[in-house]
Amino acid sequence: MKIAFFDTKPYDKPSFEKYGKEKGITFKYFETKLNEDTVDLANGYDGVCVFVNDTVNAPVIDRLCEMGVKVVALRCAGFNNVDVKHAYGKIHVLRVPAYSPYAVAEHTMALLLTSIRRIHKAYIRTRDFNFSLAGMTGFDLHGKTVGVIGTGRIGRAFIDICRGFGMKILAYDKFRASDLENGGIVKYVELDELFSSSDIISLHCPLTEDTYHIIDEKSIEKCKRGVVILNTSRGALVDAEALLAGIKSRKVGAACLDVYEEESDFFFEDFSGHILEDDILARLISMPNVIVTSHQAFLTEEALSNIAETTVHNIVELFEKNQCPNELCYRGGNAEDCKSGKCF
Ligand code: NAD
Numbered sequence: 001m002k003i004a005f006f007d008t009k010p011y012d013k014p015s016f017e018k019y020g021k022e023k024g025i026t027f028k029y030f031e032t033k034l035n036e037d038t039v040d041l042a043n044g045y046d047g048v049c050v051f052v053n054d055t056v057n058a059p060v061i062d063r064l065c066e067m068g069v070k071v072v073a074l075r076c077a078g079f080n081n082v083d084v085k086h087a088y089g090k091i092h093v094l095r096v097p098a099y100s101p102y103a104v105a106e107h108t109m110a111l112l113l114t115s116i117r118r119i120h121k122a123y124i125r126t127r128d129f130n131f132s133l134a135g136m137t138g139f140d141l142h143g144k145t146v147g148v149i150g151t152g153r154i155g156r157a158f159i160d161i162c163r164g165f166g167m168k169i170l171a172y173d174k175f176r177a178s179d180l181e182n183g184g185i186v187k188y189v190e191l192d193e194l195f196s197s198s199d200i201i202s203l204h205c206p207l208t209e210d211t212y213h214i215i216d217e218k219s220i221e222k223c224k225r226g227v228v229i230l231n232t233s234r235g236a237l238v239d240a241e242a243l244l245a246g247i248k249s250r251k252v253g254a255a256c257l258d259v260y261e262e263e264s265d266f267f268f269e270d271f272s273g274h275i276l277e278d279d280i281l282a283r284l285i286s287m288p289n290v291i292v293t294s295h296q297a298f299l300t301e302e303a304l305s306n307i308a309e310t311t312v313h314n315i316v317e318l319f320e321k322n323q324c325p326n327e328l329c330y331r332g333g334n335a336e337d338c339k340s341g342k343c344f
Contacts, residue, residue, distance in 0.1 A: 001025045001319060003073065004045040006034040006054050009268060011299070012075075015308030016049075023316050033264070039063045047071035047315060052295065053264035056082040056093075065090050071318055075311045076298070078234055080207040084328055093328045094314040098153050100303035105157035107297035108202060108232045111256035115291050116141070116228065142166040147198030149214065150205030150233065151177050151186065158202060159186060170194050174210070195222040200230065207234035217242040226253035232297040235261040240280050247287055254289040258297045267294040 001024065005016065008029040020027050027049065032038045034054035040063070042048050047070055050056060056072055061083060064072070072082065074095040087093050114120050117138040125132070145168045148155050156177075159169050163185070171186040172194045180186045191214075194201070201223070205211050215229060216239040229252060231238050240261050246252035260267070262278055276282045284290045298307075310326070318324040 001047070001315065002045045003027050003047045003049050003315065004042040004069075005029045005049045006032065006038070006041075007051045007268070011304060012308075015305050016312070019308045019312040023312050025312055025315060034060065036060055036063070040067070042069050043067045045069060046319070047073055049073045049075055049311060049315075050081075052076050052078060052081060053267065054081060055264075056087070058083050058086040061087050061091055071315060073311050073315050075307050078206055079328060080234060080236075082328075087328075092318055092324070094311075094318060094324055094326050095328065096307050096310040096314070097326060099298070099306035099310060100300060101153035101157040103300040103303040104154045104204075104232050104297040105161055107258060107293070108154075108158050108230055108256075109161045111232070111258065111291055111293065112141075112200065112202075112228065112230055115254045115256050115289065120291060121288070144168070144199040145170060145197055146200040146202060147172070147194040148186070149173070149191075149194065149201065149203050149211075151180055152204065154233075155202075155204035156180070158204060167200075170198055173205070191219070192222060195219050196224065198227065199224060200228040202230040203233045203237050205233060205237070207236050212236055213239040213242075215239065215243065217245065220246040220251060223251065225251055227251070228254045228256070230256045232256075232258040235259040235263050240284065244280055244283055247284075247290065254291075255284070255287075256291045257284070258293045259295055260284075260292065263295060 003025055005027045008031050013029060016027050028045065030041055034048060034050050034056065036059050039060050042064060048064065050072060069091065071092040071094060072087070074082070074093065077095060077097055079093070079095055082093055084093065118136045122136065142165060146162050147170045148159055149172050151159065151171050151173045162169055169186040171180065171188050172191050173188070176188050181188050203214070214237050220242055229238070229243065243252065243255055247255060260281060262281065266278065266281065285292050314324050314326045318327065
């Protein structure tokens with residue numbers, strides 16, 4: 001089997017080579033992202049392997065089908081970059097539903113601690129032999145309330161970490177988890193209460209029509225003054241302009257972002273010698289109380305290995321059995337079900 005691998009980074013290759021060789025899959029690595037301009041590179045391949053910022057929209061899907069490509073193998077969990085409705089019945093779309101929720105949850109806590117204990121400032125100061133503590137006062141996490149939106153795999157892992165810090169947990173999810181609720185681990189509340197009662201808000205839900213800009217001007221207005229907002233899920237969950245306004249008005253005390261609405265234009269690439277065209281991103285990064293990482297929460301050795309193993313397994317299973325449990329809609333869910341996540 002021959003698979004065209006898009007948006008390749010050096011850290012992708014070792015695991016995919018290892019598991020690909022074991023299962024007789026040859027990967028051709030392209031550095032470019034998949035989109036309407038680059039889709040023809042997939043001509044002659046059995047499938048494409050794509051990541052979070054590749055574009056799998058209707059024209060791309062149609063062209064892949066015309067060229068006889070049978071499968072789109074996502075090497076990630078989220079699939080908001082795929083037009084699932086259009087793909088349904090035309091091409092198989094596979095994903096990696098879980099690879100290491102700990103990787104993302106631990107990165108989220110790393111960002112939070114860095115931000116509120118000013119580690120990013122301290123690192124730079126002490127390298128310059130500046131041992132002053134002025135402006136470095138943080139706050140204890142113990143006893144603080146964290147509002148977790150999305151209590152799936154990553155949300156749960158993050159909740160476990162927060163409990164270790166002695167934090168109180170409020171949660172919101174479209175589908176409540178009875179074990180978390182009945183076990184007294186979290187208190188499920190409506191969004192308005194979560195916004196008004198949380199010192200820290202962390203997003204762990206998928207990007208859907210329901211969750212688009214779940215953090216916007218109105219929700220920020222409902223938050224406590226000084227709220228810390230954590231987004232390691234998907235950029236468009238947060239209205240970046242509203243967040244910037246919230247930071248400027250001091251309503252938002254800090255923000256930690258591993259994802260950004262317009263990240264596909266910048267993230268994963270080196271722009272250090274260039275003038276950044278995105279004024280909102282540049283302004284956010286310039287803030288002393290904003291930390292941005294470029295979608296790296298997943299990037300651990302364990303996660304990379306699990307991603308490659310599951311992706312290869314998905315492709316093999318699909319070609320051998322013509323179905324795969326990690327296929328979107330594989331049990332006949334229709335497009336509407338897909339959008340709401342009911343068919344998984
Ligand atoms: P999951 O499917 O296990 O959990 C998602 C949870 O969100 C579920 O409990 C679901 O019921 C809930 N949900 C769905 N719609 C909702 C809504 N409208 N409002 C509130 N909650 C809703 O997924 P996961 O593995 O925990 O991943 C969560 C998200 O993290 C992914 O969708 C992806 O966008 C993101 N992610 C980011 C990275 C990264 O590197 N930054 C890596 C992996 C995943």
